[in-house]
Amino acid sequence: MNYWIPKLISEAKSELILIVPYIKVSPNIFKALKKVDDKGIDITLVYRENKLSAGEKNKLNSFSHLNLLHHPNIHCKCYYNGDLLILGSMNLYEYSEKNNREMGILLHKEMMKDLDLNMQGWDSDSKAIFDDAIFEIKEIINGAQVEKLSEKGKSKNFKIEIIKTDEEYEIEKSNRLNKYFLNKKFKAFEETENNWVSKCENYFNKVDVLIENNRIAIQFNLPENELKSLYQKWKLTYQEYEFPAIKYYWNYHSSNLLIYRDSVSYDWDNVGRGENYHNKLAEAIGQIISKYRILTGR
Known part of the structure; x- marks a missing residue:
């Protein structure tokens, strides 16, 4: 002591x-x-x-x-x-x-x-x-x-910042995201007990987006048969580093597609947390959404 x-x-x-x-x-x-x-x-x-x-x-x-x-x-x-x-x-x-x-x-x-x-x-x-x-x-x-x-x-x-709850921190993060994502509205969401993320429901038709501390999760809300079909089509052209500035994984049809920052191809460490950073997040999400639209015809 x-x-x-x-x-x-x-x-x-x-x-x-x-x-x-x-x-x-x-x-x-x-x-x-x-x-x-x-x-x-x-x-x-x-x-x-x-x-x-x-x-x-x-x-x-x-x-x-x-x-x-x-x-x-x-x-x-x-x-x-x-x-x-x-x-x-x-x-x-x-x-x-x-x-x-x-x-x-x-x-x-x-x-x-x-x-x-x-x-x-x-x-x-x-x-x-x-x-x-x-x-x-x-x-x-x-x-x-x-x-x-x-x-x-x-x-x-x-x-006092250090006694804020995870929920309070996530509410603040969602509010920051909403300044940059305009009509895409994020809310603090308790994904599992005591684990809070910022979630935008229906970011695109039947697609939710969850922004966590070090990654973005894409959730496809499709019937089981459609989800399996999408997953099989996606895997035919899947590459981990398919899109610039990010790497992503989709390991099973019923799991979320996970996006991570790729600091080798893009200087994420020095981009800050302002407009450029959030524009890059939106661009990464947009690339996944575009592929989703092509494969589903939506």
Whole structure:
């Protein structure tokens, strides 16, 4: 705990959340917080109401990027930087560092996702455990009283990006897509439990488009016999790199056709996420739709 809490704090990249009932920061913790504050990263600190001395409050108020809140009855100890999450028994208390027997658990956001992917067929729900913890963080912050907001906290109406749900992120992504795809309207869609994508139903006649993190899925909504016929025709001329800037796979007639970016033939990494990027996505989808129309006569 003495190693990982300062490490979690100092390695924060965008935002930092600390929820502890009692605070009397050690030099070690103060140094880590100062490092984060100097980088312009907002620190949101929630403590238990009436459990912070004037001296400690003055020390914390020396940070320029601090959001300070208090809550009447929190007892949990939680540290989160958007990537690493620690749940445990230790307060931000110097005495605890030196004398107490403390325990905790360290969770890594991306590793929890990967664990679920690698544990298919087992009773694994690692991401749900992580999501439950983030939900509780949101509830605590929502129920707390604000004492001080940083300038960034004021300007953003105190929106903390790292505690947004996957659904909220997907809603934002769908809204961005709709700015560029005009009449093709995407909505956040829960494809499987806790797995959100942006979906446009009937992007073309009997064709849905799902835009995921690193790929596009094309879903042909045809009767079984028509779908099998289309698949057989498609396979006669199929080539993985058939179209520029993308590679695609269609492995079985009842599965989705999957499009991936091909960074060898097109510089996807430097195209940004603006109009050019979205035009290229639309072009990739359009190439698949064109082939679909030719093979089906639609």
